[in-house]
Amino acid sequence: MRRPRLKAPTTHPFAYYHCVSRVVNRAFVLGPEEKNQLVAFMRTYERLYGLRVLSYCIMSNHFHILVEVPQRPADSALPGDCILVAKVRGCLGDKIAGGLEWELGHLRSIGAGDAAEALRQRWFSRMWDISAFMKVLKQRFTQWFNGKHGRRGTLWEERYRSVLVEGCCHALRAMAAYIGLNPVRARICDIKMPVPLQRKLASADPLPTLPPVRRPRLKAPTTHPFAYYHCVSRVVNRAFVLGPEEKNQLVAFMRTYERLYGLRVLSYCIMSNHFHILVEVPQRPADSALPGDCILVAKVRGCLGDKIAGGLEWELGHLRSIGAGDAAEALRQRWFSRMWDISAFMKVLKQRFTQWFNGKHGRRGTLWEERYRSVLVEGCCHALRAMAAYIDLNPVRARICEDPAEYPWCGYAEALAGGENSKEASEAVRFLAAIQPHGGHLPEQPAPAEALRKWRCHLFGIPANEAAQAEELAKGDKARLWRDRIPRDTALAVLAEGGKLPAADYLRCKVRYFSDGSALGRRDFVESVFQSARDRFGPKRKYGPHPLRGLATDSKTDRLYNLRQLQVRVFG
Structure with a gap:
């Protein structure tokens, strides 16, 4: 478990930290323009956060920084609204400062003094703090760097390292000199050559903006005995680095922590640069x-x-x-x-696999591009069936195979393989096959062979009922059982024109609702999630559910909804 960072005792009026952060795999990617931009961000957040940079050195694959951090003032001594707004305006510009000024004024005008004070405290919580300063500096530079170079994911290999330094003695002088002499130790320049500290910054560069505070993950209300999450995580820069051995190892870690943490994996698919996983999470016991x-x-x-x-x-x-x-x-x-926590499960799964992967391939740093994305799914209804099928059909959408049974690293193929090692996958398929198409569960779960038959019918859009199959077979060549699926390009054209597709064709298209929809289920479920997380949304939004565009349903009661009204690149 990660330990809290070592910080100075509160009896010290000032604390001094030497911080070091390195690029993923220690790649040499920071050129002159990148170094100038990093210094610009550093100076901006230095002023905003009330710190002082005593020494720094930006190298081609890492940077050092020595920072003086004063103790946070008492609440009674914190700056007033006008001083706070002026400070934000001087560092981040009129747009952010104007929004803050309006919001504070509006809250005070309606008598919401507690809300105004909470807003002020959110800003002050980042000031006079080395962790907040380093976090926003690295995040903001990563955003700029990724935008400039067309890449995705984190840029830094791990959380920064820090050394707490005694102030007002030779220890501080020695540390500052050590940082200043970095290019000499790297033989970039000679000790007699002065190292420039001032950077000429292009006046056309936009003012840095403050990244938003990361919101807590959307989770199921505590009234639900079980929660279901579809989680997706991608490799840094979406590189194709997961081969057969890596996929097998990731599945092994997944099964280990599934048992340890008391969860159940209902479906999964490990691709060459990302993975999907559908997890059932029970509420923690008293x-x-x-x-x-x-x-x-x-x-x-x-x-x-x-x-x-x-x-x-x-x-x-x-x-x-x-x-x-x-x-x-x-x-x-x-x-x-x-235990019984999706965030802890995903964190340890990704960390443990990264450690194994780095050791095997002799690399350093994080493997995953950002924190995982998740969608909260309604259980015991067709939303869960649709999500599980969407995950199993990943290799079909990627045109790796025509049948998910041919792809060994998905839940359906693992269950089909049989044997002692596929017990968890087989039980998951039995659970999914017992879900009724219109909601609810069968009184008893079907036997493994029958469950696999029913699930395969669902994946291919075939009626699971044998009487319905016989009726279709009687139609001869026109039988829906033998009709090929609509070609993917044709299906995408139908969706682009506002048409609707049956579920079997819909799930063979890349649909962002399943990975970016925040919550997926029937109208009442999505509305209950919206109300439980009402403070995450603006006051103008009156209701939560938005229907999934392009999915044909038999009736209104079967219609699926999600929490986000996606507009861009919904289908692909």
Whole structure:
């Protein structure tokens, strides 16, 4: 588990940090223009955040920076609205400052003083803080760099490293000199050659803008006993680096943490530069219902092996033997805090695979381009069936194969393979096949062979009912059972003209609703999600659900909705 960054005690009026951040895989990608732009962003956020840069050096694949950070003033000593707006205007320009000024004035004019103060605190929470400064500096430069070079994903290999330095002594002088001498150590220049610190910045460069504060992930209301998430994560710059061995290893890690974290993977597909996964996440049990020490240790042993489980067992026993029950409970809670949680599952899955991948290929830094995207899906209805089928059909859409059974790294193919190793995939297909087309579950899940037959019928748009199949077969050559699917280009043309497609053809097109729709399900479900997260949306928005364009349904009750009204590149 990542530890909090080491920071100066609050008794120190100033703290001094030497921070270092490196480009992914330590690639030499920072030329003169990039270095100038990074310095420009640094100076902008230095003024805005109330810090002082004492020394810095921008190299071709990393940068060093020595920063003086004063303690945050007491709330009673924080600047007023006018000073805050003026500070933002001087650093970020009139557009952002004008919006802040209007919003503060509007909130105070309607008597919403608490909301105005909360808005001020959101701005002040980023000031006088080294973590916020480095985060926004790296994020904003990455946005600029990606836009200039037409790339995607993070630019930096990991979170920055930092050293807390004592101020007002030779330690600070030594650190500043060490940073200034970086180009000399790299043999870029000689010690006698002065290193320029001033940068001539082009006046045409736009003012930097402050990246928005990252919002918490949209999750299911706590009233739902289960939540279902479709998660997508892509490789940095969408490079095709996942071969057969890498895909097998990612599936192995997925199954390990699925069991450890108490989740269930209903469908997945590992492609060469990204992966999809549909996960069922139960609500966390009440503290009184959490497993005991023995069950926890046995669970860890079954998933992570004897070494980690033995260490946990010894530590719990030792803490309880010396009467440190609170410390033992805190240790248990650290383990339970990661379970029954989609964010913790995806984080450890991506981190653990990155460690394995980097070790195998001798590289450094993060493998994934950004935090994963997720869509909250309504369970026990055709929305979940449609999402699972959409994931299984990924290799068909990519024209890798005509039948998902031919692609080994998807849930359907794993279940079809059979054997002890495909137990989880087989159970997932049985669960999906038991979902009724119009909602609800069959009283009993079908047997594995019958479940696979029904799921295959769903993937190919064939009636699962045998009587309906016989009726279709009686039509001879006109039978829908034998009709080829509409060619993908034709299907996209139909959608572009505002037409509608049956689900079987619709799912063979790339549809952003399934990966960027935020929430997917029937109208009531999407509206309940909208109301539970009402503060994320503007006051002008009156309702949440938007229908999926282009999907033909038998009735209004079967219509699917999502939370976002996507306008650009919806189909592809």
